[in-house]
Amino acid sequence: MATLNELESEINTIKERNKRVEKDKAWETSWTRRILIFVLTYLVVVVFFYFADLPKPFLNSIVPALAFLLSTLTLSFFKKMWLKQAKE
Helix, strand or coil: CCCHHHHHHHHHHHHHHHHHHHHHHHHHCCHHHHHHHHHHHHHHHHHHHHHCCCCCHHHHCHHHHHHHHHHHHHHHHHHHHHHHHHHC
C-alpha cells in the first residue's frame, strides 16, 4: 500500500502534467498561434510563387494563407459536432 508521501507525490505529478496540458491546449487554440502560422504560410507561399515565377506572388499568396486561417477557425465548430456525436 502506498504511503501518504507517495500519494502526495503522485498527485503533484498529475497536477503538473495537467498544467502542461492546459497550456498546450491554450496554445493550440490561441490567436497568437493562428496568426503566426498565417504569416509563416504566407511567407513560404510567397517564396514558392516567386521562384516558380508566378505572377504577383505577394498578392496571390494571401489566398492560401487565408484558406489556412479559415480552416483553423472552422475546426473548432466541427470538433464540437464530432464530440457531440461521439458521446451518443
